[in-house]
Amino acid sequence: MTIVAAADGSALGNPGPAGWAWYVDETCWRAGGWPHGTNNMGELMAVLDLFKSTEHVADEPLHILCDSQYVINAVTKWMPGWKRKGWRKADGKPVLNLELLKDIDAAIAGRKYTFEWVKGHAGHDLNEAADDRARDAATAYQAKRTPNAGPGFPCSGLSSSSQSSPSQPNTAQPNADPAGAAPGGSTPVDIAQPELFSMSDDDPVLSASRDDSLEAVVELERELLDPAVRADPLRAAELLHSDFEEIGASGRRWSRQEVLAMISDETVAEHSLEVLTLDRIDDSTALLTYRSDAPRGSALRSSIWKFVHGRWQVRFHQGTPEA
Structure with a gap:
């Protein structure tokens, strides 16, 4: 059975207090954030945490609703080329949000997944629910209080005590790792709206x-x-x-x-x-x-x-x- 979830991020001021969230339904969602981050960091973290939260059901296909074309393109199109270049862009500069992207690259290995672009703030129920929770997390960090992390995914390896947000990723650009090949055994990604992302x-x-x-x-x-x-x-x-x-x-x-x-x-x-x-x-x-x-x-x-x-x-x- 395919798991359908929306993933979203929010940053007040961009950069500023930031939040992320993924949402399946009222009994299955998770959120977190950082005192300082960007929208793109939040969007990437939501996708990463969704993969990590569903590791115990890795045989189930994952269908991710996302309103960020940057995230979809980064995960489905650009990462293989960045890896071949030692995690550098075509101009030779380091890739932004490198640690999050590397973690996503590791998390998707062997997984069956698809992305679907949805328009943000357009009344899509799952997207709106994820957006609300990501914004609430960012607002909580702005107010210097702990955000509501949500119930998480049922039977996830993440314990209730770990439902708070992971540490803020290091956004500095370290020396690139040696070039690597595409993750072995990962399933080719099916884009639900090819007119958005195909040549x-x-x-x-x-x-x-x-x-x-x-x-x-x-x-x-x-x-x-x-x-x-x-x-x-x-x-x-x-x-x-x-x-x-x-x-x-x-x-x-x-x-x-x-x-x-x-x-x-x-x-x-x-x-x-x-x-x-x-x-x-x-x-x-x-x-x-x-x-x-x-x-x-x-x-x-x-x-x-x-x-x-x-x-x-x-x-x-x-x-x-x-x-």
Whole structure:
């Protein structure tokens, strides 16, 4: 019998107090977190803990509902290449969230599992339940109290006393381990929505979500602010329209090729995003204005997104540091 569970993460401030959770039903869920972490750390930890919590029923297929394309792509597409390169990206830089990814790589060996992308904050019962518990855990750490860890998985090897969150992973990037092969005996992953993650016939990048709602634009803009996404040339290229242009704070105009080359070499901190306006200009165009906040200061930004060939891509972007 297939185990169906949603996995989600939350970070207040991103980075900030962080939580994670997986959820099967009211009698079977688990949550935890850290005083300081990121959304991606929470998403990865939820998936990792779900695999660990179901080790005693490893013969049962695991179907994971996840609203993070970063996590799905990292686990199902990017890890084999990272391992071949000694856990380094195509540009030679260390992979982010390395310890969590290595632990996931070990946990999935020999397991039967599938991932299904679900849209976050869209009323999906399991996803909403996992999101609520991840956010509650992050809120608990913000208030300096112990979060509700949940009942866990029945008959799991994790005792009730271990239901609190594991230690916060070390997010520093140590020297890479020697290159390794794909985990022996693991079952090839079946992606429930191949149009999201398979290669497009007419574009040498991964195809994106076919969700034409305005809320999808905000989630994709958040991806563009994510250092892990910006450091991945395949995903970054996927999000930029073929005619993309950007006008920087200096007044310089940047082409798509220049932006892709620049962001692959930059070192950036996590940004938060506060939506100011979100409007549909016409059937295939959306205008998003927002405030981004990072350690070096805040900025006011605007992006024009176009819905073409069944996906949103950013056509134009401009940002100005806020006084």
